[in-house]
Amino acid sequence: MTKHSRQRECIKEFLTNRFDHPTAETVYLNVKKEFPNISLGTVYRNLSLLSDHGEIRKLSTGTGPDRFDGNTAPHYHVLCTECGGVLDLNMENIDHINALARMQFKGEISGHVTYFLGKCPECLSKENQK
């Protein structure tokens, strides 16, 4: 029931080649180069659709707009508290914390959302230069 769309394909491809977890606005600005008439609404619609289909991942950072990740393999992120950037973290899987949560919870635990806070290498070195 989902038809093919060149815009959606372009959005997905863009995300697959970016590793800085861009916002919808950034995706919009870039996809606009290939589709000058595309609208932000279409970008949001496609990002939701791709995310619902598990083809991309949506990241909510608690501050500012949501970000999107073309890498759907399980991994974690670090949110830089200085520049607001989001970096990948290839740390080992920590699904064992789900079991810890289940130990005292009377409902059902299906998973968890975790991201780390800190400073990215760039902001850290700028700081040390002072």
Place this chain on the structure above:
Amino acid sequence: MTKHSRQRECIKEFLTNRFDHPTAETVYLNVKKEFPNISLGTVYRNLSLLSDHGEIRKLSTGTGPDRFDGNTAPHYHVLCTECGGVLDLNMENIDHINALARMQFKGEISGHVTYFLGKCPECLSKENQK
């Protein structure tokens, strides 16, 4: 430099006695009973201030408005994917994951944000009644 304010005191007290992690809107509606003229803006300003001072905690759930917790002791939460409610989880501390993150990250890790996804006991039992 922070002056005392009866409104802020009331907001804090309200949060201290609620355990369902209300949104700013809910805080507003309730504090309004005591201060009929209070405005949403004042509620937001005070929630930010209290949060900055570490007197309450702000919870971003990735869906819908932020929620606030009067309990500042470290603990985790479960977000019910059915009703959207947020429940406390008194599980053991998992700060060891910060060390795991540091193992491969070249920047600085200061902490983490984690919440679990699942179904609360109420939604789970309603589901089983079908």
Place this chain on the structure above:
DNA sequence: TTCGGTGCAAAATCTTTGCATCAAG
């Protein structure tokens, strides 16, 4: 031809802010 997708603009949702006035210290 059919029905999902698009562009555009308006609306919805959540939060912040400017400003005149109020009240705590």
Place this chain on the structure above:
DNA sequence: CTTGATGCAAAGATTTTGCACCGAA
């Protein structure tokens, strides 16, 4: 008095949506 806090309304930021038209199957 002085200065932070408040109430109100307007503005901001982000995301969603209605609708007429377009394009994929």
